[in-house]
Amino acid sequence: MNKNQFKKLPWNIELANAWKNLLPPVRPSVEELKIYNKYIKNVLKNNSKARILILGSTPEFRDLILKYKSTPICLDINSVVFKALKTLVKRKGKEIFICSDWLKLKDKNKFDLIIGHEVFNMIPINKYSFLTQAIAENLKTDGLYIHTMILRASHSQKVLPLTCFKRYRRLPERIKKGVPLFTVVQGNLEVCCY
Numbered sequence: 001m002n003k004n005q006f007k008k009l010p011w012n013i014e015l016a017n018a019w020k021n022l023l024p025p026v027r028p029s030v031e032e033l034k035i036y037n038k039y040i041k042n043v044l045k046n047n048s049k050a051r052i053l054i055l056g057s058t059p060e061f062r063d064l065i066l067k068y069k070s071t072p073i074c075l076d077i078n079s080v081v082f083k084a085l086k087t088l089v090k091r092k093g094k095e096i097f098i099c100s101d102w103l104k105l106k107d108k109n110k111f112d113l114i115i116g117h118e119v120f121n122m123i124p125i126n127k128y129s130f131l132t133q134a135i136a137e138n139l140k141t142d143g144l145y146i147h148t149m150i151l152r153a154s155h156s157q158k159v160l161p162l163t164c165f166k167r168y169r170r171l172p173e174r175i176k177k178g179v180p181l182f183t184v185v186q187g188n189l190e191v192c193c194y
Contacts, residue, residue: 114138
């Protein structure tokens with residue numbers, strides 16, 4: 001998908017409202033956020049002016065950085081995504097937005113920490129090395145990169161789309177009411193596509 005196609009995606013307040021109802025793995029889980037929080041806190045403890053870059057506009061990450069009175073820097077290809085997801089950010093504070101493709105990031109000021117949620121799952125496999133290089137070139141020498149990614153354990157293991165739907169059907173009704181179908185099937189469908 002090129003930049004122009006991505007910009008045409010229907011990101012708006014309605015989509016942000018739908019986003020807030022999605023559950024992990026689409027959004028970072030409580031357990032994942034504890035890990036991110038630990039690293040953000042440590043980086044800012046060692047340097048209160050540390051530069052922290054978010055690949056994307058994930059509101060949970062923005063809140064974690066704002067919690068420590070720091071300024072989140074979001075890198076997203078679409079400014080509408082950044083603005084729409086701002087409605088889900090609970091904390092107030094200054095934020096910086098960089099409109100760019102992740103693969104083309106070139107910032108003269110390096111970052112102490114770069115974070116992302118399922119970043120590699122959003123680009124084709126043949127672009128992984130380019131993203132890795134862009135991240136490495138924009139990190140300080142002692143900088144950290146922390147991210148979440150869905151991995152497939154074995155190529156020999158068959159993952160079928162039907163499997164995730166069967167798993168959803170087996171969930172108790174009380175859980176189904178609070179868990180959207182997409183949240184349960186999304187991970188398996190991604191693995192199937194890969």
